[in-house]
């Protein structure tokens with residue numbers, strides 16, 4: 513049997529290049545490797561911890577479902593599902609809540625950061641976020657969880673909870689290991705001191721951007737004084753960010769790009785980069801257009817995947833309930 517692997521993305525808005533290179537692209541590669549039994553889901557319940565509106569939420573979930581498929585996730589090879597369609601997830605999260613020390617959650621970096629960024633909306637869901645995440649992981653006995661570095665603390669808590677539950681109630685959960693994925697730190701095109709983010713649309717390359725939008729954003733991207741195209745994040749944050757994007761999409765090393773543009777100007781560099789971005793997005797965008805013509809098909813795919821995930825989670829929940837002495 514192949515080792516099980518599970519990961520998810522929150523539906524919080526249109527995906528941008530940073531989201532793609534940091535997560536979705538890795539998911540597709542892991543699926544293609546054929547080495548794992550993969551579960552990929554849409555973490556819609558987690559996304560409720562940030563301010564949202566119902567209309568937007570539906571669009572965000574549907575849009576991420578299409579993006580998964582357009583990027584190359586394949587329901588024949590991976591189980592694709594929506595978190596909220598597995599009721600056992602939240603029920604099991606309650607049980608794990610009751611063995612999670614308050615102090616552990618209070619130390620979580622993501623909780624502290626998100627509380628600081630949005631002091632008006634420090635909700636309890638944000639606080640217990642890592643416990644639901646532990647269930648997302650533990651329900652299917654995975655060996656691996658592909659995540660970026662920012663999620664390592666949550667994964668460590670997941671392992672702690674699994675161990676704690678097993679010690680107290682008998683072996684029930686596996687302790688999965690992180691599959692640390694490389695997440696390039698893309699910066700905003702209009703202000704390379706800030707992270708690329710959907711909240712700064714002018715500096716953000718979205719996967720859905722038209723060639724005209726890509727061209728205009730790259731053309732107006734902040735460059736730095738001087739005219740050398742060299743990677744130096746302190747002195748030339750703008751150019752370094754463009755080199756990082758170029759290198760990630762073209763699979764050419766940054767040093768070979770520096771050489772190639774040694775005696776060339778910003779204008780030519782930017783024109784080439786825009787072409788690379790447009791060409792890289794094209795297969796995704798073509799797939800997406802095709803998929804949008806059959807929304808019923810997408811719904812069916814996620815319904816079937818969710819049914820499977822929900823049944824696996826429910827089995828695990830029954831096991832958990834028995835172990836802790838609840839009556840069934």
Ligand code: LTN
Pocket residue numbers: 518519520521522555558644645648649657658659663
């Ligand atoms: N917290 C993650 C999303 C997420 C996840 C998971 C990732 C929710 N549950 C389980 C891996 C496994 C994020 O925001 N990147």
